[in-house]
Amino acid sequence: MPRRPFSPARNVKTREASQALPPLPLQDASAAIAQSKYFLPGEDLDGLRRRLARTLAAVEAQPQRWEEAFYHALHYAFPGGRIMANAGAESFKANVSTINCTVSRTLDDSMAGIMEAAREAALTLKAGCGIGYDFTTLRPQGAHVAGAGATTSGPLPFMDVFDAICRTVSSAGGRRGAQMGCLEISHPDIESFVTAKREAGRLRAFNLSVLVTDAFVQAVLDDTDWPLVFPAFRHEIGAVPTIWRRWPARDALHTVNERGETCCRVYRTLRARALWDLIMRSTYAYSDPGFILIDACNRMNPLWFSEDIRATNPCGEQPLPPHGACLLGSVNLAAFVRKPFTAQAHFDFEHYAKVVRVFARLLDNVCEISGLPLPEQRAEIARKRRHGMGYFGLGSSLTMLGHVYGDTPSLAFTTAVTQTLALENWRAALAIAREKGPAPALREDIELTPRHLAQNPALARDGHKAGERLPARLLHARYAPHLQAIATLDAALIDDLAQVGARYTHATSIAPTGTMAASVGNNASNGIEPSFAHSYVRNMIVPGEKAKRAVRMESYELLAYRALVDANVDAERLPRAFAAAGEIAPQAHIAVQAAAQAWIDSSISKTINVPSDIGFDAFKDLYLHAVAQGLKGCTTFRFNPEVHQGVLVREADLAATTYEFQLADGSRVQLPGDALVEYEGGRYSAANLYDALKEGFYGKL
Structure with missing residues (x-):
């Protein structure tokens, strides 16, 4: 239904909007989620x-x-879910972590190495942390296994092992584990990786992302061939076609040149566009895999001179090095909107800046109580003190200010709030460093290599040479692209950071915040997204139930509109600024993400909701458009009931979808997705019951 135009004078009627929206009581579903996820007993x-x-x-x-000071800030911002659930909760649950994000060690291409990584993954998941992996280092299916007289099964069967570990550990701990599996676009098993989740029930404890390189993007644009490669064993060199490539691991069995490149065997060659289309068709139908522009992640990394990023955490907002860990937190933008739904609606930037600075200090203190299970993880977070502060409620704020998500005023607002988030975080990083000292990683000296000079030509322009040693704090502040962008806002700040160093090496990322926003945020829009809908069904995992429970939720901005403007307004008859995710053009989603990415030093977790009836050619063009806009990654979601239910589902989609069940006597019954079904003592929507039975997780939640 078309939205009515936003007209503050008419909409406010005779009610005077207050300077700040009074607190709205948590809706029942929000309170239930918060109780199950974050609150301690009582x-x-x-x-x-x-x-x-x-x-x-x-x-x-x-x-x-x-x-x-922290208590005040916590009315406007929330630390990550593991912090909320576990900080100060030692008497209720020992041996848990306050860290959401980790990445595995580099996987050694040996049975012993893989099993050691699996052991570490089990301990990490048991502590409540999500974990990402790069499986690129595992040799492809059919490759020779030294000493065994056999060939390897490739990375996919080993991914099944990690998948089983995650499902087993999470089934005992009350929080489902989260994993990200990555594979580089040049790996010989990339096609099997792309299509792996088409098999019902396979790798369901994983999100999947392809590591896409600049060279592959160029090959797609040029419509050229693309080689699939893996490091050649010494006995293969001269006997098989080879090329030199940068590789994420070095092995004594492989040959490396003076540039640090590994001699790789060419297993096959195919058209780059054919591989691109395979990825796009899988994403179109199955919403997996996403892609990570891995060269862009490394190029834009503030620690570009000392890290090699090969994977992200499960939601993609934190590219991390081996054993990397990051603490998360998000500011609720909707809490800073003043006089919402009026001609005087505005955002309180002054108060926002103050909260960001205090919140940065609060997050930094989490490093002292990380509770990470592995010594390598604890050493990594202590050395770099990596933060990932972001926000949620952007979509809700835009609506309350009268802007449509993706239009020109919304892009200007997104730029302004993200720019302020970044600037105030680095100001806090300097202030805390002066008081407590900079991150240990920024106290080191770095010896410049030819690769450093190739990565950052500004070094050579400034007269620096290979073999020279420079302070890490200087390379961080003066030569990281993100910090140089901050210099355009406050040059003196960057001068001081180059002299003193920052308290933390990374400051900002935007997480999905789905559970946080839905619960303690009273269903403000999550992360950088618009609200999914203003009245919809959320599929929740409820302890003791055998399938997900469908609960009704309403958006924060709808609750606010009813409190301030029209208590009886129907969710389908709202002003135009209430455009929800499915009503917004995909290009507008990308534009908002690009406006924010310019000021985020890590990454952004964003899902572009696209219409179910979007054509494939239009769909795949979105990804190249995302690349052109400078994003580090891209994920889409197209509702496809034959494959899965999402966490969030529009009732119109449920009602329009028919699910068929086969009964014990062999007969079949067809039901709309929103029909309620009683089954084995429980009551579920037909869609959730069908999904649980098909995917094999019925009774295992």
Whole structure:
């Protein structure tokens, strides 16, 4: 139904909107999610804030002063889910972590190496952390196994092992594990990887992403051939076609040249566009895999001079090095909108900046209580103190300000709030470094290599040469592209960071915040997204139930509109600014992500919701458009009931989809997706029951 134009004078009627929206009580579904995910027994939202403020201020020299400052900030921002659930909760649950994001060690191409990584993954998942892996280092199916007189099965069967570990560990811990599996676009098994999740029930504890290189994108644009390669064993050199490529691991059995490139065997060659189309068709039908522009991630990394990024955490907002870990937190933008739904609606940037600075200090203190299970992970986070502060409620804020997601004013607002987020984070990084010292990684000296000079031509322009040693803090502040963008806003800040160093090496990323926003955020829009819909069904995992439960939720902006403007408004008859995810053109989604990415030093987790009836050619063009806009990755979701239900589902999609069940007597019954079904003592939507039975997770949640 077409949206009505936004008209503040008419919409407000005789009610005077207050300067700030009064707190809205958590809707029932939000409270239920918060209770199951974050609250300790007997705790409510205010109790959560008090616990977090007390726990995270305890490491300060003046705990009482900072406890009150943190408590105030926690009315406007929330640390990551593992922090909310686990900080200060030692008496209820020991041996858990406050860290959401990790990446595995580099997988050694040996049975012992793979099993050691699996052991570490089990401990990491048990502690409540998500984990990402790069499987590129595992030799392809059919390759020779030294000493065994056999050939390898390739990375996919080993991924099944990690998948089983994740499902087993999470089934015992109450929180489903999350994993990201990555494979480079040049790996000989890339086609099997791309299509792996077409098999019902396979790799369901994984998100999948292809590591796409600049060279492959160019090959697609030029419509040229693309070689699939893997490091050649010494006895193969001269006997098989080979090329030199940068590779994520080195092995004594392989040959490396003076440029650090590995001699690789060419297993096959295919048209780049054919491989691209395979990825696009799989994503079109199955919403997997996404892709990560891995060269862009490394090029834009503030630690470009000392890290090689090969994987991300499960939601993609944190590209991390081996054993890398990052703590997350998100500011609720909707909490800073003043006089919403009026001609005077505006965003309180001054208060926002103050909260960001205090929140940065709160997040930094999480490094002292990470609870990470592996010594390598603890060493990594202590050395770099990596942050990932982002926000949620962008879509809700735009609606309350009267902007349509993706239009010109919305892009200007996105730029402004993200720019402020970045600038104030680095100001806090300098202030805390002056008080407590910079991150240890920025106290080191780095010896320049030819690769450094090739990566960053500005070094040579400034007269630096290979073999010279420079302070890491200088390479970070003066030569990282992100920090140089910050210099255009505050040049003196960058001068000081180059002299003093920053408290943390990375400051910002935008996580999906789906559970956080839906619960403690009272269903403000998650992450950088617009609201999925303003009244819809959320599929929740509920302990003790055998399939997901469908619960109704309404958007924060709808609740606010009813509180301030029209208590009886129908969710289908709202002003134009209430455009939901499915009503927004995919190109507008990309434009908003690009506006934010310019000021985010890590990455952004974003899902572009596309219409179910979008044509394939139009769909695949979105990805090349995303590349052209400078994004580091791209993920889409197209509702396809034959494959899966999403977490969020529009009732119109459910009602329009028919599911067929075969009964014990062999007869079949067809039901619409929103029909309620009683089965084995439980009551479920037909869609959720069908999905659970088909995917094999019925009774295993």
